[in-house]
Amino acid sequence: MKKLLLIALLALPFAGSAQAPALIPQPVQLQPGKGTFAITPSTVIVARDVEDGRVAGMLSDYVKDRYGLALAIVRQDRADNAIRFNTRRFMKAPDKDAYYLQVAANGIAIEGDTYAGTFYGLQTLLQLLPPAAFTKPASVSDTLKAKVKPGKSKVKTQARPVPPAVTITRVVVPQLLIQDYPRFKYRGMHLDVSRHFFPVSFVKKYIDYLAAHKLNYFHWHLSDDQGWRIEIKKFPELVNTGSWRHGTIVGRYPGTGSDNRRYGGYYTQDEIREVVQYAAGRHISVIPEIDVPGHSSAAIASYPYLSCFPEEPTVIPSWPSEGSRRAQAAGRPKQVQETFGVFNDIMCAGKDSTFLFMEGVIDELVALFPEKYVHMGGDEAPKSNWKRCPHCQARMKAEGLKDEHELQSYFMRRLEKHINARGRTMMGWDEILEGGLAPNAVVMSWQGERGGIEAAKQQHYAVMTPGKPLYFDHSQTRTDDSLVWGGFNPLDSVYAYEPIPAVLDSAAARYIVGAQANLWTEYVSNPAKVEYMIFPRMSALSEVLWSPKEARNWPSFRNRLLTQFGRYAQWGASYSKAFYDLRGTLAPGSGNARLHWILKRVNGPGTIVYEGGGAVYNTGLDSVVVPITREGTYRAYTVNGTPFFATAKNKGVAQLPMPRPRARIELTPSNNPTSLTFRFSKATGKKVTLAGTSSRNYPGQGAFSLVNGIWSAKGLSYPDWLGFLGGDVDATIDLGSSEPISTVRVHTIVQEGSWVYAPEYLEVHVSDDGGNFRQVGRSSAFTPDTLTMRFLTLTLPAGTRARYVRVLVKNYGLIPEGKPGGGTRSWAFADEILID
Structure with a gap:
């Protein structure tokens, strides 16, 4: 029987006999x-x-x-x-x-x-x-071409005709x-099959994609709160119970309801061997991950004794399904999670039965996976249950552990000892550094680069996989064209990433063995969406990890990527076209313009068209400053066509120099249209300064994000948010002259499953000279905007006037034990301040 063909074996033509071909990654x-x-x-x-x-x-x-x-x-x-x-x-x-x-x-x-x-x-x-x-598809799935519909995580597929054979x-x-030759020894991609399950046929295709990009590690995330995906013969309930959930939330967390559909799946051990052998034939090592002690709801639902408190019902914080409610009413308190986030019910570190369970799982893992690495997770493990668990407290006393962080270190070290005894090396997320790193463990640094830097300085090997920019579940486009997790990781940020931090000397730098991008699948429910999220970012990653640092060249890569898009099309893969999006920034306006929308065409053909203020302008330009003179929705894209200007109402519309007006015609955008809705207040477009620095993961457009006339309706994936981990939002706005003001509103977000809690209060101070401020009010009054977003509003005393307005949004602070993120600092977010 003929082998399945590599999807990697599809290519485009060489551009010319004396010209370098469009290869990705670039050879040495x-x-x-x-x-x-x-x-x-x-x-x-x-x-x-x-x-x-x-x-x-x-x-x-x-x-x-x-x-x-x-x-x-x-x-x-x-x-x-x-x-x-x-x-x-x-x-x-x-x-x-x-x-x-x-x-x-x-x-x-x-x-x-x-x-x-x-x-x-x-x-x-x-x-x-x-x-x-002509093409004879390698498998039935290759005859399907998927297209992502804007605003949806699901895709529709349609048959792709096979061209007739020719001689x-x-x-x-x-x-x-x-x-x-490759620059780094470790060149990886991750796939989460726990939140959403993918069949063996697609896992093989995913491996083919890695092979095409000369990546050599496939990190297979096989367990989490929402599903256990690998058959363990010693513990059959892991697949009988743990691989199925009764429902899934609808929409972005906290969602709008439950779909109440039983969902799940798992890989048999024979299927695991099949995938491992398939990957080995492409020189790809498969790293299995069983995530413990946190993210273990599926395992605990299968074997409740793994919990500190087996009789306590699983808390499904958002829209529990009818099935889970019935099961709990029938006396089965532990359930597989149906929503997304971090949960307090983790594996008990005080019971020997927990370690006997994990040792049994590890023994079957090492028999199935010949790769030297076994990943044990170790991330996002709240300690609130351990603090009140008599077994865990007894363990701490017996082992001389001073706190629950050292108890986690004990947990991971005990697993590592069992793994090392079987000739393997343990991997874990950077939280395994808490309380002391296991002796031989390899750290995956996801919370920025700090964990990898610390591990390297301790002479431990590390793989860099920071959320910015290597989480491929984050959006590739500012327009948020489908349901994704929060954050914005565009293609150029991936390409610009340097895995070896500048702070490391040459001796420590050698412990950075490479990097990996991660695809978490809370909102990635089908193979076509997987492809859409990884392409073209995987191509950028491959060049970062393979090619010499000095050979990396963004203009060259950008040109070669046009050929790569053709390869994706030949593979029948869906992919993001955010590469062609216009780049837009907002700046203070002048004259009668409250704001300037600065647009630039960076990639692809065409000239800029924008619509707004009752007019349509085909500018004939590849960069333009759009005056925002009135509230409303403005839309921009590129087209190939003759410049023109058309409007139904010319009054009050700033016109750019261009040929004589012509009647409006329908234009077909050649990229993803960028659309912004502007709403004005007295603060819009004014000078603003921040006390303190926002997180580099949520930098917005700097302080100006707070007064640029736009705010999110789509959650944390919107790139205008300023985020502060444990800190306050503290901004001062210069209105330009003394103005009467009556209300101050701040647009914020509350998403407790992501450790984002409602701020304590809004406090406003005013000044006429910018130096002497007086407090004029404090409020904790919230007005709902969307499901997770709110306006924090303060009504000022009658007759209040000021030129300078200081707006302080007080962070929630330390999150109490028992709540998502308990024991850590809360996030505070804001993306607009309105003063009227």
């Missing part, structure tokens, strides 16, 4: 030639051992399916009209998976220092081949010479 050295080599039916593929023969078979299958050319695979070398694969087995302990690729007039040679290197050489060759003449006699490849 590339020397273009002047001629070509033609693959014909008489060309043979030479592979002199079994491992090279597997790579040869992948190429043979590809050219057969894509071009109709049946190339023989032979062991006997020949000088002419051959594609030769040769792994240099005589090399002793090669440091890198290097390869050498030469396309000459008489043939193609690929030599690898390792078998992985030879495989990477094949991946590069595939990008040099011309477009396929091909030559496939032309440009001559060149490449010498290449």
Whole structure:
């Protein structure tokens, strides 16, 4: 039976014989030639051992399916009209998976220092081949092309027709010479299958995507609060109970209800072995993750004794389903979680039965996964239950542990000892540093780079995976075109990321072994949405991790990405087109304009069109300053067409210089339209200063975000939010002159599952000179805006006048134990201040 083809084996044409091809990731050295080599039916593929023969078979299958050319695979070398694969087995302990690729007039040679290197050489060759003449899909799923509908996480699929077969006699490849090797040993991608489950067929396709980008680690997140996804024969209830939930919240947390649909799935051990073997054939190591002691609701629902308090019902904080309510009423208090966030019911660290359970799970894991790493999570484990658990307190006393953080360290060290005894190395998220790092553990630094820096200084290996910019569940576009988790991680931020922090010296830097991007799937419910979230960011990641730092060049990558988009299309993969979005910033206006919307076309063809204020302008420009003269919705995009200006009402509309007005015509945007709704107050467009600094994860557009006339209706994914972890929002606005003012409102957000609590109060101080302020009021009055957003409002004393207005939004402070995030500092957010 013929092998499943690599999705990686699809490529676009080389642009010219004396021009560098559009390869991603960029090779270390590339020397273009002047001629070509033609693959014909008489060309043979030479592979002199079994491992090279597997790579040869992948190429043979590809050219057969894509071009109709049946190339023989032979062991006997020949000088002419051959594609030769040769792994240099005589090399002793090669440091890198290097390869050498030469396309000459008489043939193609690929030599690898390792078998992985030879495989990477094949991946590069595939990008040099011309477009396929016809396509025989590798699987049924490849015949489906998915399209993401704006504002939705679900997608519709439609059949993609297969072009008819044609006769091909030559496939032309440009001559060149490449010498290449990876910069980092660890080049990873993560996939969460717990929040949403994906079948084996798609997991294999996901692995193919990694292979196409020369990534070599697949981090498989197999358990969490919302589902347990791996068969453990010693504990059958993990799949009978833990892999199914009674329902899922609808919409972004806290949601608008429950869908009340039983949801789940799991991988049998035979399916696990199948995936591991499939990945190994592509030189990808699979790292399993079982997340403990937190994020364990699914395991606890299966075996309640794992909880500190087995008889206490699972708290589903938002829209519990009818099924879970019935189950709890029937005497089954522990349930698989149905919403998203961080939960207090974690594994008990005081009971030996917890460790016996985990040791049994680990024993079956190491039998299934030959990779040296086993990931044990360790993140977001609230300590409130441990503080009131007699078993945990007894454990702390017996072991001489001073607090619950040291108890977590004890928990992780005990697991690591069992893992090390089986010849493996434990990985964990950076919280495993709390209370002391396990002796041999590898740290994944997700809360910024601090954890990785600390681990490296302690001479522990670390993988960098900071939420900014390597969480691919965050939006790629400012327009929030589908339901995503909070945050904004655009393509250029991914490409600009440097995994080795500048603060590390050369001795510590060597402990940073690489980086990884993570895709959490709370709002990613189907394969097409997975593709949409990872592409094109995975391509940027691949170049960050493979290519030399000095070779990275954003303008070059941007140009090569246009070819890469064609590859995505040939793969039948959905992908984000935010690359073509206009870049927009807001600034104070002048004259009769309250604000200036500064728009720039960065990528792709076309000129800027904007609509607003009763007019449509086709500017004919690729950058423009739009005057915002009145409240309302303004829309901008690019088109290919003749500049014009059209309006039904010209009065009060600022006009840009352009040809004579013509009647309005319908325009088809060539990118995602950017739309902003402006609403004015006395603060809009005024000078504003901040006391303190917002989080780098939520920087908004700086202080000006608070007075730019726009605010979010979509939650934390909106990029205008200023976020303060444990700090206050403290802003002073200069109105320009003394003005009568009666109310101050601040737009904020409350999302307790994400540790965002309602501020304590709003306090306002006023001044005429900017130096001497007097307090004029304090309020904790909230007016609802959307489900999670509110206005914090203060009515001022009659007759209040001021030029300077200081607005203080007091942070909630330390979150009490028993609440989401208990024991940590709350976030405070604001994205607009309105003064009237």
